Amino acid sequence: xxKARELRSRIYDGSLYARFxxxxxxxxxxxxAGYVPPGxxxxxxxxxxxxxxxxxxxxAAEVVxxxxxxxxxxxxxxxxxxxxxxxxxxxxxxxxxxxxGRPADTFDLATMVLALxxxxxxxxxxxxxxxxxxxxxxxxxxxxxxxxxxLAGLRNxxxxxxxxxxxxxxxxxxxxxxxxxxxxxxxxxxxxxxRVVDGASLEISEIRRRPVRHPE
Numbered sequence: 063x064x065k066a067r068e069l070r071s072r073i074y075d076g077s078l079y080a081r082f083x084x085x086x087x088x089x090x091x092x093x094x095a096g097y098v099p100p101g102x103x104x105x106x107x108x109x110x111x112x113x114x115x116x117x118x119x120x121x122a123a124e125v126v127x128x129x130x131x132x133x134x135x136x137x138x139x140x141x142x143x144x145x146x147x148x149x150x151x152x153x154x155x156x157x158x159x160x161x162x163g164r165p166a167d168t169f170d171l172a173t174m175v176l177a178l179x180x181x182x183x184x185x186x187x188x189x190x191x192x193x194x195x196x197x198x199x200x201x202x203x204x205x206x207x208x209x210x211x212x213l214a215g216l217r218n219x220x221x222x223x224x225x226x227x228x229x230x231x232x233x234x235x236x237x238x239x240x241x242x243x244x245x246x247x248x249x250x251x252x253x254x255x256x257r258v259v260d261g262a263s264l265e266i267s268e269i270r271r272r273p274v275r276h277p278e
Contacts, residue, residue: 071133
């Protein structure tokens with residue numbers, strides 16, 4: 063059985079992330095929220111400060127955020143209380159462990175925004191497989207590989223370096239493996255690119271389970 067990933071917080075997790083990065087990510091989060099059907103149940107894997115969860119809370123009936131970083135999860139919980147968001151719950155831990163007891167198709171939709179490239183190599187497939195087990199469809203937003211040779215691509219490369227050596231190693235590994243579509247295909251899942259955004263440096267993809275073929 064795969065060992066659960068260690069719950070660790072980075073120095074910028076929580077209030078620093080919310081102050082400096084959430085404002086830049088809000089336009090992207092609004093685009094992602096556009097995929098949420100009204101009245102649906104939504105899972106947000108790697109929910110961070112809860113910014114996307116709050117934006118999705120309006121169309122959704124229920125949002126469950128899962129976050130590995132204790133500082134991020136605590137900040138998100140406090141934010142929900144402070145802003146009186148009552149239909150968002152935040153759970154801290156490895157998504158594969160947190161979701162293990164949930165029945166299949168618990169959620170109408172799952173989202174993963176800029177989370178896949180941060181994960182260790184051996185974590186990506188299990189997290190994607192668990193997300194597609196508990197949700198009918200999964201919307202993943204992550205870097206387009208290779209990153210374009212434009213200002214958006216340069217900005218994102220610089221941001222990945224600035225995030226620290228461990229983060230940059232994960233980004234390089236994500237790039238080496240071919241990005242979201244190749245990682246999903248290797249995990250036995252279907253991946254369809256929906257659109258590219260942010261100067262063609264990010265892609266929004268839909269990931270689903272492959273249909274089970276029954277012997278005739």
